[in-house]
Amino acid sequence: MTLTAKRFFSPPGSRLDRGFQAGRAKEADRSMEADLALECEYFSNLKMRNGTFKLTRPSRFAMLEAVFGPILRERVKGPCTVLDIGASTGLTTVELADFLRAQGAAPHVIGTDLFIEAHLVDLAPGIHVLSDPDGWPLQYGVAGVGIRAWVRRLDYVTLAVLPRLLARSLLRPRLRRQIAAGASQSVRMESRALSGRPIRLVENDIFVPEPAFEARFDFIRAANILNLGYFKPDRLRVAIANIRAYCRGPGALLLVVKTGGAQHDGTLFELGEAGSFRVLARVGKxxxxxALVVGDAGAAERRGAS
Ligand SMILES: C[S@@+](CC[C@H](N)C(=O)[O-])C[C@H]1O[C@@H](n2cnc3c(N)ncnc32)[C@H](O)[C@@H]1O
Structure with missing residues (x-):
């Protein structure tokens, strides 16, 4: 049975927090692992307003670390700044920080995601909604059962599409109103693995330039976010131009990867002197x-103008 948002975001002492309490290290470790897996399962079923999922998994990048480890060990050293774009709950951001630290780096890590803040809104006794700040339902909770708010293909066959679309369009104005009036409980869709860690998880849209990030990062990761299945090439070019601006300068590294089950297809890029990315290494395909990253027309234009 799917966990409701109310149960999931319940206060310390609940099942999800056991593993994070001090004492009995081994037992706590095992419990923490189970809790993180449960946490991922919960968040992975949430579909955001722009069609992306919060999907993530613990240790999903272990194989990438093995492949790119030697280059990163060589290139990302000492104090450095790292940006994890589309970090979801920040769980794999924590893992990235741990991995880099194990390679001898002292990383200052920021994770970003477009959707971190959410609200629990009570509609009636026994009925609540997990909503994004714009009133977009992410999950319904009815009589203790979590119900998915998004529509999947099969819903068109079973006609479950109708109540789902109807519920969303009828509820959205009401959810917005309640959130605006402060009649909701704010929650953050972030991993409990972040607690006590010096890692910032901040809301940021990769398609909107962020001046505070300019020329700041030595290593940027964009995992399972800049996918052609999510965004059109023109949009992706905008994201790539922003990422390039966020690189500290020549020599900065960018890892773009897409994961399907146990398979990773990714490329590690390096920013060159001329302001364009070049391929350093690949995994999978x-x-x-x-091509969009390397053939970035914006860089060529700027080079021409200077
Ligand atoms: C499939 S998850 C990937 C999570 C993690 N990087 C991983 O690979 O396990 C994609 C994430 O990108 C976020 N996202 C979607 N659109 C975004 C945008 N425009 N800017 C930043 N993050 C975005 C989603 O909220 C979601 O958490």
Whole structure:
């Protein structure tokens, strides 16, 4: 039975927090692992307003670490700044920080995601909604059962599409109103693995330039976010231009990867002196947006203008 948002975001002492309490290290470790898996399962079923999922998994990048480890060990050293774009709950951001630290780096890590803040809104006794700040339902909770708010293909066959679309369009104005009036409980869709860690998880849209990030990062990861299945090439070019601006300068690294089950297709890029990315290494078939990253027209234009 799917966990409701109310149960999931319940206060310390609930099942999900056991593993994070001090004492009995081994037992706590096992419990923490189970809790993180449960946490991922919960968040992975949430579909955001722009069609992306919060899907993530613990240790999903272990194989990438093995492949790119030697290059990163060589290139991302000492104090450095790292940006994890589309970090979801930040769980794999924590893992990235741990991995880099184990390679000898002292990383200052920021994770970003477009959707971190959410609200629990009570509608009637026994009925609540997990909503994004714009009133977009992410999950319904009815009589202790969590119900998915998004529509999948099968819903068109079973006609479950109708009540789902109807519920969303009828509820959205009401959810917005309640949130605006402060009649909701704010929650953050972030991993409990972040607690006590010096890692910031901040809301940011990769399609909107962020001046505070300019020329700041030595290593940027964009995992399972810049996918052709999510965004059109023109949009992706905008994201790539922003990422390039966020790189500290020549020599900065960018990892773009798409994961399907146990298979990773990704490319590690390096920013060159001329302001364009070049391929350093690949895993699987390489990133599906490699051509967009390397053939970035914006860089060529700027080079021409200077
Ligand atoms: C499939 S998850 C990937 C999570 C993690 N990087 C991983 O690979 O396990 C994609 C994430 O990108 C976020 N996202 C979607 N659109 C975004 C945008 N425009 N800017 C930043 N993050 C975005 C979603 O909220 C979601 O958490």
């Amino acid at each position: 390489g990133s599906e947006i490699e």
